[in-house]
Amino acid sequence: MKKYRKTVALAAMAVLVAGMIPLMSGCRSGVNGEVYVYSYGDYFDPMLAEDFEEETGIRVIIDTYDTAEEMYTVLENNATTYDCICTSDYMIQRMIANDMLAELNMDNIPQIGNIGEVYMKKSESFDPGNRYSVPYQAGIAGILYNKKMTEGDEIDSWDDLWNKKYKDQIVMPDSVRDAFMIGLMKNGYSVNSTDEAEIKKAADDLIAQKPLVYKYANDSARDLLANGSAALGVVWNGEYIYTKDLNEDVDFVIPKEGSEFFIDSWVVPKEAVNKENAEKWINFLCKAEVAAQNFDYLYYTTPNEAALDLIDDEYLKEKAVFPDDETIDRCESLVTLDAKTTELYSDYWKKVKAE
Secondary structure (H helix, E strand, O other): OOOOOOOHHHHHHHHHHHHHHHHHOHHHOOOOOEEEEEEEOOOOOOHHHHHHHHHHOOEEEEEEEOOHHHHHHHHHHOOOOOOEEEEEHHHHHHHHHOOOEOOOOHHHOHHHHHEOHHHHHHHOOOOHHHOOOEEEEEEEEEEEEEOOOOOOOOOOOHHHHHOHHHOOOEEEOOOHHHHHHHHHHHOOOOOOOOOHHHHHHHHHHHHHHHHHEEEEOOOOHHHHHHOOOOOEEEEEOOHHHHHHHHOOOEEEEOOOOOOEEEEEEEEOEOOOOOHHHHHHHHHHHOOHHHHHHHHHHHOOEOOEHHHHHHOOHHHHOOOOOOOOHHHHHOOEOOOOOOHHHHHHHHHHHHHHHHO
């Protein structure tokens, strides 16, 4: 039987409540201190915060953000506010380079042994030696499409998002790096290209595509596919099961040219006040049963191999949710670009949006 994920609104409210309850009822938790957690919104089962409090006596205070760039600015200006942060691979690379993270004491995180070796190795691309981060969730961008609306057409390439047949039925990401990932990969370029000619070509293609685009959207893209407002949209693979539960006509494909692969991980800021409690929180989330519960809430690819024995076979067989090694190998992760190249992307993105 399919498990239905809560709506974003209800989940966000639950997260808020999970963070507030300890403040209003000090008698039930907080005997062993507290941990201030900063994460993408709606990114773990809200019940886990209460479970952790009951198990450890550590009070969990949760705050959320929308983008990694927003998180970085907040941390840069208030270095001691948070103890534990969940963020993305390329941003972790930037934070390490700017000496903003504390080296983790792995003796406090014995459950890290549950994380698959392939994800630990992938993490070394942004955290050499796995000194500062612990993998939490992984995923790949792809095309979510409505089989009825695409009338049986084979959807297997980024080029399909330029098909005039789907005018006003295409949803594209409203994000500079994610949008340019598509334009670059479509042409056989690296998602981390620093070549202005390649970046310009991607921008020209995105500009040419604009008349076909119904909407630029991020979190709402899945809902536009679920309710039939659009025929094709770019989403992360973790959104596939959620959307299919709402609309059985949707399917998901990782384009043949490759795609963007991400690892989101937990880190501890260098100036964290409650570092040991943060490591206990990370260790808790690495437990097999906790990771399995989280999967049933998120449906993203879990790097936790020990959790796989606790996840329903129907999900394990879904290549969209658990891509094989060949698929992962043809995908790239974003890296932090130098200031000049970052400005190039920003300038060309402005041109795309202005046309």
